[in-house]
Structure formats: C-alpha cells, structure tokens
Amino acid sequence: MxxxxxxxRLRFFGTHACAAPEHDGSRHRCGDNGCSAEPKRKPAVKxxxxxxxxxxxxxxxxxxxxxxxxxxxxQQLVIGKSTGEFNALRARRHLEQITSFGPRPVGSQENEVxxxxxxxxxxxxxxxxxxxxxxxxxVDVQRPTGSFSIDFLGGFTSFYDRVTNVAVRLEPKGxxxxxxxxxxxxxxxxxxxxxxDDAVSCAVMLEVLHSxxxxxxxxxxxVIFLFNGAEENILQxxxxxxxxxxxxxxxxxxxxxxxxxxxxxxxxxQTGPENPWLVQAYVHAAKHPxxxxxxxxxxxxGIIPSDTDFRIYRDFGNIPGIDLAxxxxxxxxxxxxxxxxxxxTDSIQxxxxxxxxxxxHLVMSEKLADSSKYRHGNMVFFxxxxxxxxxxxxxxxxxxxxxxxxxxxxxxxxxxxxxxNGGGRFVRDLACATGVxxxxxxxxxxxVLIVALLITLMGRSMFWYNHFYASxxxxxxxxxxxxxxxxxxxxxxxxxxVRLVELGELYFDVSLLLWCCSLVWLTQQGLCSAYxxxxxxxxxxxxxxxxxKEFKHRxxxxxxxxxxxxxxxxxxxxxxxxxxxxxxxxxxIMGRSGxxxxxxxxxxxxxxLATIFLSSFxxxxxxxxxxxxxxxxxxxxxxxxxxxLMSCGLFFPYSSNPVSPRPKRVFLQHTxxxxxxxxxxxxxxxxxxxxxxxxxxGIQHITPIIPEINDxxxxxxxxxxxxxxxxxxLPVKFLSKxxxxxxxxxxxxxxxxxxxLLSREETSWGTIKMTFSAKGPSHMSLYLMPxxxxxxxxxxxxxxxxxxxxxxxxxxxxxxGLDAPTWxxxxxxxxxxxxxxxxxxxxxxxAISSHYFFGEDRxxxxxxxxxxxxxxxxFPSSWVSxxxxxxx
Numbered sequence: 103m104x105x106x107x108x109x110x111r112l113r114f115f116g117t118h119a120c121a122a123p124e125h126d127g128s129r130h131r132c133g134d135n136g137c138s139a140e141p142k143r144k145p146a147v148k149x150x151x152x153x154x155x156x157x158x159x160x161x162x163x164x165x166x167x168x169x170x171x172x173x174x175x176x177q178q179l180v181i182g183k184s185t186g187e188f189n190a191l192r193a194r195r196h197l198e199q200i201t202s203f204g205p206r207p208v209g210s211q212e213n214e215v216x217x218x219x220x221x222x223x224x225x226x227x228x229x230x231x232x233x234x235x236x237x238x239x240x241v242d243v244q245r246p247t248g249s250f251s252i253d254f255l256g257g258f259t260s261f262y263d264r265v266t267n268v269a270v271r272l273e274p275k276g277x278x279x280x281x282x283x284x285x286x287x288x289x290x291x292x293x294x295x296x297x298x299d300d301a302v303s304c305a306v307m308l309e310v311l312h313s314x315x316x317x318x319x320x321x322x323x324x325v326i327f328l329f330n331g332a333e334e335n336i337l338q339x340x341x342x343x344x345x346x347x348x349x350x351x352x353x354x355x356x357x358x359x360x361x362x363x364x365x366x367x368x369x370x371x372q373t374g375p376e377n378p379w380l381v382q383a384y385v386h387a388a389k390h391p392x393x394x395x396x397x398x399x400x401x402x403x404g405i406i407p408s409d410t411d412f413r414i415y416r417d418f419g420n421i422p423g424i425d426l427a428x429x430x431x432x433x434x435x436x437x438x439x440x441x442x443x444x445x446x447t448d449s450i451q452x453x454x455x456x457x458x459x460x461x462x463h464l465v466m467s468e469k470l471a472d473s474s475k476y477r478h479g480n481m482v483f484f485x486x487x488x489x490x491x492x493x494x495x496x497x498x499x500x501x502x503x504x505x506x507x508x509x510x511x512x513x514x515x516x517x518x519x520x521x522x523n524g525g526g527r528f529v530r531d532l533a534c535a536t537g538v539x540x541x542x543x544x545x546x547x548x549x550v551l552i553v554a555l556l557i558t559l560m561g562r563s564m565f566w567y568n569h570f571y572a573s574x575x576x577x578x579x580x581x582x583x584x585x586x587x588x589x590x591x592x593x594x595x596x597x598x599x600v601r602l603v604e605l606g607e608l609y610f611d612v613s614l615l616l617w618c619c620s621l622v623w624l625t626q627q628g629l630c631s632a633y634x635x636x637x638x639x640x641x642x643x644x645x646x647x648x649x650x651k652e653f654k655h656r657x658x659x660x661x662x663x664x665x666x667x668x669x670x671x672x673x674x675x676x677x678x679x680x681x682x683x684x685x686x687x688x689x690x691i692m693g694r695s696g697x698x699x700x701x702x703x704x705x706x707x708x709x710x711l712a713t714i715f716l717s718s719f720x721x722x723x724x725x726x727x728x729x730x731x732x733x734x735x736x737x738x739x740x741x742x743x744x745x746x747l748m749s750c751g752l753f754f755p756y757s758s759n760p761v762s763p764r765p766k767r768v769f770l771q772h773t774x775x776x777x778x779x780x781x782x783x784x785x786x787x788x789x790x791x792x793x794x795x796x797x798x799x800g801i802q803h804i805t806p807i808i809p810e811i812n813d814x815x816x817x818x819x820x821x822x823x824x825x826x827x828x829x830x831x832l833p834v835k836f837l838s839k840x841x842x843x844x845x846x847x848x849x850x851x852x853x854x855x856x857x858x859l860l861s862r863e864e865t866s867w868g869t870i871k872m873t874f875s876a877k878g879p880s881h882m883s884l885y886l887m888p889x890x891x892x893x894x895x896x897x898x899x900x901x902x903x904x905x906x907x908x909x910x911x912x913x914x915x916x917x918x919g920l921d922a923p924t925w926x927x928x929x930x931x932x933x934x935x936x937x938x939x940x941x942x943x944x945x946x947x948x949a950i951s952s953h954y955f956f957g958e959d960r961x962x963x964x965x966x967x968x969x970x971x972x973x974x975x976x977f978p979s980s981w982v983s984x985x986x987x988x989x990x
Contacts, residue, residue: 149603149657156660157727158736161720164667168675172682175487176430179367179448180455181390187313188454190447196224196305197450200288201295201442208289208332209880210956214266214920217288218243221268221304221329228312236320240271242349245919246342249899250418254336254409257906258833259899262338263918263925266331271349272315273324280471281324281349282464283356283423284310284457285340285411287333292955293979297442298428299435303359304329306450310458314465323465326353333411335881335917336832340411344419353415354470355380356423357457360410362687365445366430367488368453369683371397372412374480377422379469381481381493384424387463389455391491395483395630396680406687407695407837422473424460426453429683432690433567433764437977482630486676496630503625503632506640510618513643514611535612538596539721542588547710549584550577554706557748563702563798565753567693568764570685572753576744577709583737585717589724590734603657605725613718614643634680637673642719645669658726670719681712694767694796696837701798755799758974765977766803769794771953772965773829774849775985780943782988791844791968792817792828792983800840808971810844817843822942824885824911829951829985831883833913844968849982851959853879855952857986865930869895870945872990873928876916881953882925884914891934892945898927942989949987 152160184190199220206213222241229239244267251259271281286303290296311327326349330339344350355377359368370393373381384393400406412425428449434440469476483493494502518528554577557563566573589609597605617638624632645666646653652662688708692701724730747753757764774789793811795801805812819826825835828843855878862872876882887910888894894904894912904912916925933945954960960981972978 150659151602152658152663152723152727154727154729154732157663157723158733160663160667161723164671164674165678165716168671168678171487171675172679175489175679176367176682178488179390179446179452181489184451184455185389188451188458189309189313190451190454192312193302193305193309193450193454194442194447196308197297197302197445198442200301200304201297204295205293205956206288206290206296207292207880207955208265208335208338208917209919212956213289213331218266218268218331221288221308224308225268225270225311228308228315232315235316236275236318237272237315238275238277239315240273242269242271242347243267244269244343244347246339246346248338248342248345250341250345251900251905252336252409252413253906255407255833256836256908258908258913258915259905260336260338260341260915261899261925261927262332262335262342262916263922265335265339265342265917265919267339267343267347268329268331269343269347269349270311270327270329271324272311272321272327274320274322278321278324279352280354281326281352282461282470283326283328283353283415283421284359284461285328285330285356285415286359287330287339287411289331289334289339291334291436291979292960292981294436294438294440295442297440297445298364299361299440300333300359301442302428302445302450302453303361306359306454306457309454310461313458314461321465322467323354323470324352325461325465330411331919332917336915337409337411337414338917340414341418344415344421350419353419353421354473355421355464356412356415357460358410358412358415358423358425359453359457360412360425360427361429362406362408362427362435363429363432363690364434364440365449366428367392367449368426368428368456369393369397370424370426370483371401371429372425373398373483374422375416376480377473377477378479378481378495379467379473379476380422380424380464381483383463383467383469384460385483385491385493387459388491389459390452390488391456391485392488393483393485393491394680394683395481396634397683399629399631406691422477426456428453429686432687433693433762435690436694437763437765437767437979439763439765439977480630482633484633484676486672487679496628499630499633499636500625503621503636506636506643507618507622507625510614510639510643513647514615517611531608532611532615535608536615538589538592539609539612539616542585542592543714545588546581546584546714547707550580550706550710551703553577553580553745554700554702558700558702560749561802562748562751562753563700564692564755565748566705567689567755568757569753570689572744572748573705573709575740576748577706578713579737579741579744581710581713582717583734583741585714585721586724586730586734586737589721590730593725602725602728603653606658606722607653609721609725610642610646610719613721614639614646617642617718634677637676638718641669641673658723663723666722674716677715681716684708684712692797693764695798696796696834697798697800697840698837699798754975756803756975763975765975766799767796768804768972768976768978769796770965770968770978770980771829771983772846772849772962772980773951773983773985775827775829776987777823777827778986778988780989788845789848790846791964793842793844794838795840796838801842804972804976807973808968811842813842815842815844817841822947823987824887824947824949825913827949827985827987829883829953829983830885830913831881831951831953831983832915833908846964847962849962849984851879851952851954851982851984853959855879855882855950855984855986857950857988859988859990860926862990869930869932871928871930873926874948876925876927876950878950878952879954879959880918880922881955882916883951883953884916884927885947885949885951886912886914886929887947887949888931889934889945889947890938890941891936893932895930895932897929904929944989946990947987948990949985951983951985954982 332339
C-alpha cells in the first residue's frame with residue numbers, strides 16, 4: 103500500500119468546475135496525491151492508495167474467480183439427488199432409437215413412418231401398462247392441411263398438406279375439461295440427426311408420460327403430449343394442431359421444449375404473454391431452475407434470427423406458455439454433429455426432473471381451470487447460478503426500482519448539500535466527470551471497431567470462431583487499455599491538482615449515477631430486465647455506505663478494497679452469467695448469419711460493451727492507484743501479441759476436432775433452372791451447383807482446396823426474375839447476397855415437378871384470377887413477382903390477403919407429408935394501367951422450385967464428387983433442386 107501524505111480534505115469539489123486547475127508553482131504544499139488550494143486546517147492524515155500490482159491482481163482475481171464460478175454452475179447439471187420419478191436411462195434409449203433413423207425431414211419415410219411407428223409403439227406400451235390405474239390414455243394421429251403467414255425471416259406465407267402430429271391425451275378416467283399441452287418435435291432439418299433439436303425433448307416427453315401415467319394419485323386436469331412432425335418447416339404442425347384439432351379448445355397453457363444448441367442446461371427464455379402464475383409454477387416446482395427474463399425480452403425483440411412453436415400457440419391459439427431450450431454449443435446446431443452421444447445423461451435427467459415436476463404442479467393446480475383470473479401482469483424472474491430462482495411481479499419490481507433510484511438520488515443530493523459545495527460545485531464536478539466517463543466509452547468503442555474493421559480488411563474475420571478467448575484477449579485488452587489510458591490522462595492532465603482519493607470517490611458516484619439513469623429509463627420502458635441495473639445500483643450503494651467510515655479514515659486500504667469487491671460479487675456474478683449467455687448464443691450465430699453481417703463488428707462491439715459494463719465500478723480504482731503504466735504495458739503487450747498471431751493466420755476459424763467441432767456451414771444445391779417466356783416457350787436453361795456460404799468469410803477458405811469454386815463463378819442477382827432466379831429454400835436472400843454457381847450437368851429427379859396454369863379468367867371487378875396446380879416433392883417454394891404497376895389483391899393462402907411483400911415479391915413455403923394430393927392454388931392480380939416498356943413482358947412472373955432432401959433424388963454423381971473434396975472442417979449440406987419460371 104502507499105499513503106496519501108497530503109492533507110485530507112473532505113470536499114475538493116470547489117477546486118475547479120469544468121476547467122483544469124491552474125499550476126501556480128505552489129507545489130511545495132502538495133503531496134503526491136495532489137494539491138489543496140486551501141490552507142491547512144487539520145493535522146495531516148495519511149490515506150492509503152493501492153499499489154499498481156496489487157490493484158491489478160485484486161481485480162484480475164475477482165473477475166477470474168467469478169467467471170470460474172459461472173462455469174462451475176453451468177457444469178453442475180443436476181443439483182442434489184434425483185427423486186427417481188424420471189428415468190434418464192430409459193429416456194436415453196428413446197433418444198438413441200429415434201436418432202438411429204437418421205435425418206428426418208418432413209415427408210421422408212424416416213419421419214412419417216419409422217419415427218411415428220416407434221412413438222406409437224412406446225405409447226401403446228405405456229397405455230397397456232397403466233390400463234388398470236386411475237388414468238386413461240388416448241392417442242390420435244393427426245395429419246392436418248392449412249396455411250398461415252408469419253413475419254419471420256422478413257415475412258412469408260406457409261402452406262402444409264398432411265403433415266403429421268402424434269397427440270397423446272392423458273387424463274383421469276372420468277375425463278378432464280382443462281388440459282395442459284407439452285410440445286416437442288421429432289422432425290429435423292436435412293442432413294442432421296437432430297438429437298438435441300429436438301429428439302431429446304421427445305425422449306424426455308415419452309418418459310414424463312410414462313411417469314405421470316403410472317401415478318397412483320389421479321391428476322386433477324389432463325395433459326396432451328404433442329409429438330409434432332413439422333416444426334423445422336417453420337412451425338407448420340403446431341399450427342395444424344392448435345387451429346384444427348378438437349382437443350385444442352380445451353388447452354389452457356403449454357410447455358414447449360426446443361433447442362438452439364446441443365446439450366447443457368435447458369433455460370426458460372420466454373413465458374406468457376402475461377399470466378405470471380406460470381412463472382410462479384416453474385419457480386415453485388422446478389428441481390434445477392434455470393431462467394431469465396432478460397433472455398425473454400432479447401428473444402422477443404427479434405435480434406436472434408430464430409422462432410419456436412411458442413409463437414404459434416401464443417398468436418394462433420391465444421394461450422400462454424413456457425418456452426425452454428438447450429442453448430449450449432450452438433456451433434453444431436443443425437449439423438451432422440448433433441448426435442445422441444453429445445448429450446449427457448445428466449442433461450436428460452435435469453430436463454426430465456424439471457418438466458415432470460412443473461407439469462405435475464400445473465395439472466394439480468386450480469389456476470389451470472380458470473387462468474383468466476390470474477392472467478394480468480408480468481413477472482421479473484432470474485436464477486442465481488442455477489441454485490435458486492428469484493421471481494416477483496413486475497409491478498413490485500417497478501416500485502422496488504424507483505425506491506432504489508430515489509435512494510441513489512438522495513445519496514447524491516446529500517453530497518451536493520454538504521457545506522463547501524455551494525453554488526452547485528459538486529453537481530458541476532459530477533457532470534464533468536460523467537462527461538469524461540461517457541467520452542471514454544465512446545472513444546473506446548470507436549477504437550475497437552477500427553481494429554475490427556482492420557481485421558476484416560485483412561481477411562482474418564472470425565479468427566475467434568474456434569478460439570473464443572483470443573477475441574477476449576484482443577478486443578478486451580484493447581478496450582480495457584483504452585479506457586485506462588483515457589482516465590489516466592484525465593487524472594494526470596485534467597485533474598492534476600486534485601487528490602486521488604477524492605477522485606476515486608467522485609468516479610464511484612459517476613458509475614452509480616449512470617447505472618441509476620439506465621435503471622430509471624428501463625423501468626419507464628416497462629422492461630422487466632430493469633432488475634439488472636437495479637442490482638448494479640443497490641449492492642454497490644449499500645457497500646459504499648457500509649464502507650464509508652473505512653474509506654474516510656484510511657482511504658483505499660487492502661481491507662476496503664477486498665470488502666468493496668465482495669460487495670460487488672453478487673450483481674457481478676449474475677451480470678457475468680448474462681454475458682456468458684450473450685456470447686454462448688451470438689458467437690455460434692455468427693457462423694450462420696449470412697455473408698452480409700460483418701462478424702468482427704458484432705463480436706468486437708459485444709466484447710467492448712461487456713468490458714465497459716464490467717469496468718463501471720472499477721473506474722473507482724483507476725483513480726486510487728498512483729500509476730497505471732505497467733498495467734497499460736501488459737495490456738498493450740497482450741494486444742500486440744494476439745494481433746500478430748492473428749495476422750499470421752495462426753487462429754484458423756474452423757475445426758473438425760471430434761470433441762469440439764467448429765464446422766463451416768456451406769449449402770450446395772445441384773439445380774437445373776428453366777426460364778419460360780410469355781408464350782410458354784423455354785427462353786433459357788442451365789444447370790449447375792449453386793453454393794451458399796452462410797458466414798461472412800464466403801469461400802475464401804474453400805477456394806485453395808477446391809480451386810474451381812472461386813469468384814469467377816460468383817452469381818449476380820437478376821432483378822427481373824423472382825428471387826434473383828435461384829432456388830431459395832427460405833426467403834433469406836437478404837442474408838446471403840454472395841453465392842456461387844458452378845456449371846454442372848442437368849439433374850433428372852425421378853419425380854419431377856408438374857406445374858401448370860389450370861385457368862385464367864377476368865373478374866367483373868377488374869382483376870385477373872389465375873388458378874394453378876403443382877405436384878412435386880415434399881418441399882417446394884413458390885415465388886410471385888408482380889410486374890411494375892400490377893398488384894396482388896387476394897389469394898387462396900392464409901386469410902386471403904397477400905402479406906409480407908418482400909421488395910415486390912411474395913414467398914410461399916410448401917411442404918407435404920405422405921400421400922398428399924396435387925397442390926391447387928389461385929390468386930387475383932390487378933393489371934397495371936400502362937405496361938412498363940422497360941420491364942419484363944406480362945403482368946407477373948411466377949416461379950416454383952423443388953427441393954429433394956431425401957431418397958435417391960437427393961444426390962447426384964457431381965454432388966458426391968465435390969462433397970468428397972470438401973475439407974473435414976466444413977459441413978456441406980447438400981440436396982438436389984429445380985427452378986422453373988413462367989411469365990403471364
């Protein structure tokens with residue numbers, strides 16, 4: 103420790119307002135800790151300052167210890183002993199059997215026959231075993247047909263025909279009027295076994311069904327276990343159930359089981375809408391709680407490009423629910439690596455314990471029967487390291503937030519009213535210090551973004567994808583060093599005549615004020631996430647007040663520093679958990695967010711913001727050390743070393759390590775494109791391998807291995823063709839504008855698309871009605887592009903009103919299960935008043951693409967050959983497709 107040998111003045115704020123103090127040569131009255139502009143009035147009191155090495159060690163140890171505590175809590179999947187009611191080993195056998203069928207896209211034998219057959223077989227075993235008990239079990243295989251529009255991925259319309267739902271109704275033998283719904287899905291994306299997404303949830307539900315059915319005590323209400331077979335087709339099967347199944351009218355609430363990662367803990371990331379009794383039920387019943395209202399508000403903001411069946415039940419069924427998902431290791435989500443062996447039995451156990459306990463609580467609750475009484479209001483909820491969940495009504499949170507904010511302003515007002523602070527000196531000094539802090543944040547963020555831009559221009563984007571802590575060392579060191587440098591310069595140049603102990607006090611007040619302002623703003627916005635700044639205000643304020651006497655008499659002593667950090671431990675460890683969630687979600691997302699979003703900017707911003715937030719109450723310490731030169735030297739060295747290593751290409755973004763793979767996602771479609779003119783004649787036709795890279799690096803790492811895939815075959819969007827003239831499976835062309843087209847022989851699927859115009863008639867109200875038929879594989883995409891001046895007025899999809907015009911185009915996603923009839927649809931179009939001479943002929947361009955995800959048609963010799971040449975660190979998802987365009 104070092105001592106402050108200058109005279110201790112309790113109030114320095116009068117020494118200057120927003121101007122730096124004048125240096126009048128009176129240094130003989132100054133100690134190392136600054137000068138006093140007033141004559142001595144009291145005997146000298148030595149106030150301690152922290153040594154640079156000790157300060158750095160304390161803060162580093164604090165951060166590392168809390169980060170380790172967060173990771174330890176995440177690895178502790180099951181807390182305490184299981185009750186034994188849920189058998190994870192039996193659930194694992196279900197998981198392994200379902201995934202053994204391989205990928206299960208809608209329409210495939212694996213999805214519609216093998217998986218459905220296995221589920222029915224297991225359900226029948228449970229029914230027979232429990233027939234003598236107090237419950238009855240009814241099974242219904244539903245194959246609905248329907249259509250709806252959804253504002254996901256820019257917005258599109260969905261049409262499904264004979265997709266599969268396996269619905270199981272468990273209720274007392276006397277029947278039940280009110281039902282809970284538990285939902286999972288057993289279908290998968292193409293080329294992925296889908297263990298985590300979502301076979302494990304269906305395995306858990308089978309075992310929960312087994313446990314509930316074997317209970318000797320009759321349930322008060324019933325439960326529907328819905329094994330839906332078309333979620334990956336953008337939520338189709340859940341829509342078919344909730345809008346068409348006769349049991350749906352009795353559903354009062356639901357639990358949805360999903361995945362955005364592979365294994366780990368399942369987190370409650372959204373609830374409601376409103377209906378706080380559902381959160382209370384989870385808090386009361388869950389054996390291993392893991393929940394966050396922050397996740398709910400972030401997810402529902404649309405920042406994360408994903409959606410779940412929760413949305414369908416909420417929007418189309420008007421029922422409340424709880425959405426849970428596995429979020430860890432999203433790097434292998436929707437890839438071939440999503441296998442059963444990567445899901446720990448403890449993950450299955452904790453999920454089963456939680457779902458079983460919450461379902462039992464809800465079906466025995468009187469609130470389920472008349473939930474309208476308990477409908478209104480939201481809940482603030484969050485867990486503390488998975489040990490306990492804190493939950494309280496949002497209105498209570500609002501009162502609590504304003505009470506904490508009021509206490510903070512009273513604390514600052516008391517300081518401002520102390521003798522010697524006349525004329526608003528404290529307020530002016532606080533305002534100036536706040537300006538310095540905010541300016542340091544802005545300059546820090548700008549500086550780190552410049553580094554990120556430089557890395558992007560160097561072609562080293564996503565170096566952190568397989569080396570996460572390299573990004574922390576690079577961007578974190580840059581952000582931390584920049585902030586310390588700015589405040590060191592402010593301390594030495596701007597505050598040259600002010601005592602360091604008092605500056606430390608001032609910058610604590612600055613951090614408190616800024617967090618308090620964010621608390622008030624978030625509370626006024628009605629966000630439950632305001633509890634985060636509430637914690638970041640309440641605990642530091644209480645800690646500072648308790649340590650005021652120690653700081654007043656001894657300054658930054660070791661005892662003060664340790665107790666101060668301990669007082670910050672709880673809000674900081676929770677905040678660091680939230681930071682972990684952000685990186686756990688957004689880092690993998692950068693590997694599938696398309697070619698247009700620069701990932702360096704995103705990750706550098708996240709690291710910098712995390713650094714800024716975490717450092718807020720550490721600004722206090724920058725002014726309580728005499729020097730920061732060695733800290734700056736160390737941070738600068740770390741930055742330079744990592745930057746040089748990154749520049750040399752030592753941090754390769756991808757990995758095929760079987761323990762922790764980080765694959766690069768590439769989509770390959772062997773396609774044949776046919777373009778027809780207004781007379782129906784073929785005006786052009788070509789075939790090739792259409793290649794999409796779904797991350798920012800494009801093909802720069804692929805070209806050295808497969809030289810023919812290079813920028814000479816990069817495509818250009820033809821604006822006169824629907825969706826640029828390429829067979830987009832989903833309307834995501836805005837995410838991936840860079841794609842490549844390598845010439846290849848024509849594809850000849852055994853069941854080609856049959857598309858025809860059945861009728862064209864003019865209506866009495868001036869529109870033209872066109873009716874079409876289409877027969878093809880289980881997945882097709884329809885694109886409608888009215889020409890300039892023309893507009894769609896109505897159609898046979900959804901509620902009849904064409905929706906979600908994507909830059910003049912409409913996207914209709916079609917899928918079907920087994921034995922689906924020919925797809926018949928129609929639309930009415932209002933012709934333009936005057937034809938556009940510069941545009942294409944006719945009034946509308948219609949295109950249809952087919953996608954062969956399974957069976958013999960999904961592969962060609964050319965696809966097989968090029969797939970073998972891809973490096974092991976790549977995950978090329980491939981299929982055969984066609985694209986046919988017509989003018990009318």
